[in-house]
Amino acid sequence: MAVKLSQSNLAALPPGVATLRYDRSRLKPGIVHIGVGNFHRAHQAVYLDALFNAGGALDWGIVGAGVRAADADMRARLEAQDWLTTVVEQEAESSQAHVTGAMVDFIAPGDSTRLLDVLADPAIRIVSLTITEGGYYIDPASQKFDPNHPDIVADARDMAAPKTAFGLILAGLMRRRAAGIVPFTVMSCDNIPGNGHVTENAVAGLAALVDPVLADWVRAEVAFPNSMVDRITPATSARERELLTSQFGVEDNWPVFCEGFKQWVLEDDFPLGRPALEQVGVQFVRDVAPFELMKIRILNGGHATIAYPAALLDIHFVHEAMEEPLIRRFLAKVEREEILPIVPPVPDTNLEEYYALIERRFSNPKIGDTITRLCLDGSNRQPKFILPSAADRLAQGRSVTGLALVSALWCRYCYGETDSGKPIAPNDPSWDRLKETARRAKADPRAWLGMTDIFGKLAENPAYAAAFSKALKMLWERGTRETLTRYMADKL
Template sequence: MTASVHLPAYDRSALRPGIVHIGLGNFHRAHMAVYLDDLFALGVAQDWAILGAGVREGDARMRDALKAQDCLSTVIELDPAGITCRRIGAMLDFLPVEPGNASLIAAMADPGIRIVSLTVTEGGYFINAATGAFDPDAPEIRADAAAPDQPGTAFGAILAALRARRAAGIAPFTVMSCDNLPGNGHVTRAAVAGLARLIDPALADWVETHVAFPNGMVDRITPATGPRERAMAAEFGLDDPVPVTCEPFRQWVLEDYFPAGRPPLEQVGVTFTPHVHAYELMKLRILNGGHAIIAYPGGLMDIEYVHEAMAHPLISALLDKVEREEIIPYVPPVPETDIAAYYDLIRSRFSNPEVADTERRLCLDGSNRQPKFIVPSVRDALAAGRGARGLALVSAIWCRYCAGTSDSGTLIAPNDPNWDALQALARAARSDPQVWLGQRQIYGELADHPGFAADFAHWLFSLWAQGTETTLRSYLAESAKV
């Protein structure tokens, strides 16, 4: 490994903030911050630097770590052809993390801030699991509605800043979600406007009319940081408690909907298009759905790393068969994209041994991810008159995983916000599979589809009786249904 570290190729003292970003996790620092770092290195758009922010306890710990190193982030790109390390200087400061979020609100109210972006995870948008819509009855939302000047959520803080700008006659900033959600701009708009409607219907109308919420698709694999990643940073001579490792690939597709202005990110590879939904659906179905396909069998077979799962012939073949027969045929065309070549790229990315992404990370939060990444493909396959037998197997493997032990009897530590409830249902489903499909917030009407329910039950019984490897062999031996 080379010991050289690439430093910011620009004068950071010349930067001025134009963006407040809420949620300084690994993905943001390896994605949006890197694009801006590249842009600043061209000598342009230097009034679009980032002010970091957060509203959770963990954000305060991240702030302490980053402030101690002048808000520089270490990003290590794990290319099998050669690992590289760079220090990203796109962020100028990290705002205080405090109850009521006064500093965050004041920063966003400043007219120099023209974009507020956020990565608060797929589960952080207060979506009602049963309806798929914004949940105005979520306790944190109700608390913000009762005390709008001292909000506890990111959306409450955004709304408070928008109110202040409106009162001062300052144009609103654009709100840009960088989370991995279908229609993330629409989802963010629903959260901000939905909270506003609880406080002042006229304010909600103003938000819906005047505030821009562009949709975007983001993509880069960024494993969690642990001892291995900190040791990598140390090999480059850096004592950094929060380095980020990532694959070399990255992609960002955005709607060009920024009334307050935006940095010229197209100069550093960002795609601006009105067809974000097409790119997004392709990615959610093929990549995120693919993650789910390989994650849970690996978890049941005590496989630690994603590249090891890809090297397992049964899991690799499972991915191929389900993707090619039950997912890719129902992905609509994407501008200037060969979907078959895109899938080949996904396989290559999953197989990168340097990334050392874990199966456990991919298994996290299935109750939130399965309805977004797997269930829609089931619906499309069934609507087309073909079976979804492979996707039923994927769902059964997830159910078996949630029972809390691998095939070897090794305990699986809780790995979902709803783990206790899922574990109880998974164990009951061992004798009555319909109990699992009865989770309407996940499966909806699929619980009543006799073919899908029968396939799910068949595979779940097989997983319990014969184990994952034998069940996969059985599925792979079946000929494709036509």
């Protein structure tokens, strides 16, 4: 019989499950983390747990916080097991499970009064975020903070009870400022180019709507270090819960399955101090930008490259897409011919070796990462992961045939059915708009490029528009498989 995960049952866990080597009763909060999803629990929380296991830094416990109504379910499931999480690291040849306990509390979504009290506590020295690429109120075309978004405008009008992550962060900073308490560091852990700068622009941009002097204070006094984070972490489903029970004998309400590989590159800008994460593998550098650009263009761009053709061919798992020779070759051609050549040099890194690592990671058969997850939120991800590479190539007078095909495949996907006619469920916050536009684009590809909030000036480039239009027309005339085949033969 499986052992139900809880603090009192740690000693009863099966011998194949690694558990805590520190006394959780000695943990004290030092970090508030907004957005307690699977990635955070497989990444930042794992690094901290390893540091605690090494015997120190017990004043850096995590207080989770949710800002979405959906976070209430996660909170309830984790509370029932004393905020513990089972993390299962899976590689082709092995699987390892260990229990982490870095989180000491989780403030319910909507409880802004309590969250603001915690944010004002001098013991809190870092506020971190994983709120997804779409949570930063960025205008897709300009990639700049949108101060006119209704959520931001609403918070600016009522800073006593803000609703957004940035409103809550700003309100917490305002309390500390009024009380003469040094501001906490704000640390984004999301896949966004210059995530620290983006976060600063969001907090200071909101502050400017409240009081320009406050905005100046934010920019002058609050640290926003940039970071690059990486670990493939699929969503948890009944499949993962059943695997944990059958293979490891543990019953966990919301386990996290992930790959063995993880990476965290971080700027060392923490005025109030930080945990000694370099002891557990975090790389501290002066400039994260080269690492970040490499990861976003090669890994995240690679995910986008395989996602839509795989979905249109009714492929469910990412490793199954990599087992399809045509998709694997498509990925390699786009990466080697169009993406890698325009990625700037990265310290102590061979880009070809990095791509080979990415290819192996995508092929991991145990992860269970789904194509549907990779296809999620293309309206936010394409402008960050694919379109910048196309724009850079065009600026250098280079071909964008493959990158334009990637975006054409996204358009074809948003039509709402696969090549075999199976319906595709809504998979984007802007799905209705995307689906309607994709249906118009079947006859007129320029309708898709007319979404200038996504494509910006790229849509005005004749070379890009021609490459996109040709790719989309061929997808409709010949289907995904034949289009990829023709691209591979340089006949697109």
